[in-house]
Amino acid sequence: MKIAILGTGAGARQHAARLSALGHQVVIGTRDPEATLARTEPDMMGTAPFAAFHATHPGLTLASFAEAAEAGELVINGIDGANAVAALAALPATALAGKVLIDYAVPYVYQQPGDAPNPWPTPWGEMPRLDPVDTDSLAEQIQRALPDTKVVKTFVTQEQETVVNPAEFGGGDHTMFLAGDHDEAKAAARELLNAYGWTDIIDLGPLAAARGLEMYAHFHTALGLALGGRFGVKIVR
Template sequence: MKIAVLGTGGGGRAHAARLVELGHEVFVGTRDPEATLARTEPDMMGNVPFGNWLAEHPGVTLLTFGEAAAAADEVVISGIDGHSAVAALSAIAEPLAGKTLIDYGVPYVYNPDAEHPWPTPWGVMPKLDPCDTDSLGERIQRALPRTKVVKAFVTQEQETVVDPAAVSGEHTMFVAGEDDAAKQHAKDLLEAYGWSDVLDLGPLVCARGMEMYAHLHSAIGFALGFGTPFGIKVVR
């Protein structure tokens, strides 16, 4: 299958590399391919320049967001940062029409002016906007009514999403969306990645809970030590 991955950060790279291993043809989307390939310094998370990474992954093709979405057969995975996602995806609404868009973005607002800031080892914890009464997933769906939006992958580091065996024992992944066939695409992909416990939360409104979980995920990560793989399990 031809699959598009939008975003060149660590999460996008993890999905692209794993999908190639699984035999898919992968198209990674970025705003400006020339600018992306011209970078010579690690990104803010310490990832090597994308051009260096791409040279080691010959099964991946770098294109613009729109070109990558157009190249996909049915499934597009979006890791575009929450602040930019709605605008970036709205600009490529036509090639996304009719396709399944799996979004794992978190609507973080960095360096917030907060009355009671949450200090972390890297500065103030970003706040969520939207929160409670809306979600990034729902905003994307409203902006792209012809696209079948699924919220998934968001409650876990993407390196663990594509390799759940990095955490010992079975743990749980969640999906939410309005279209059952689109959610099945996400479930099939998760099964291929190695997940055996996938819980369908129901309609896309449940994206609110998944996105808000990001703060608890961060707190657990701080407690365990940054970089420690972990998962959560729904016991029933």
């Protein structure tokens, strides 16, 4: 299958490498391919420049967001949450119409006023707030912006390196979640998760449940800080 991954960050690279190893044809989308390849400094998360990753994965194609989305039979959104809606809405109408879009972005707001109330200090600085939150979700905003696209929220409750390789914890016996309004999108996400190695997948229902998945990000961070590293989550029922 030809799969488009929109975004070039650390998470997108995990999916690109794993999907390529599984035999899929992967196209990675970015705002400006030339600028992305020319960048020599790490990004805001400390991730090495994309060119270094691309050099070790020469089979991956880098293209513009529009070119990648047009080419993909299935599309994965790894654009940062603050810019995802605008970037996706700016694509040509034909790029995503009728397609499944798997969204794993978290709507973090990294630029906060210096006098923001009740800051949450972390080893890397103040914890970003979420926007939207409570009464809406990024996934729902994307669905409203792209009414002809089948959006499903998943992958968001784990670091992406664990998403693509669940076996590193408990032999893969932990839980992944998904939410969406389209059965076709959920089936596509489930098939991809199965290929990654997930066996315990819980369907949370309509896309509105993405609110809970996105808000879980703060609890996941708290757990990671308490445990001192990555981990898996198992729902016992």
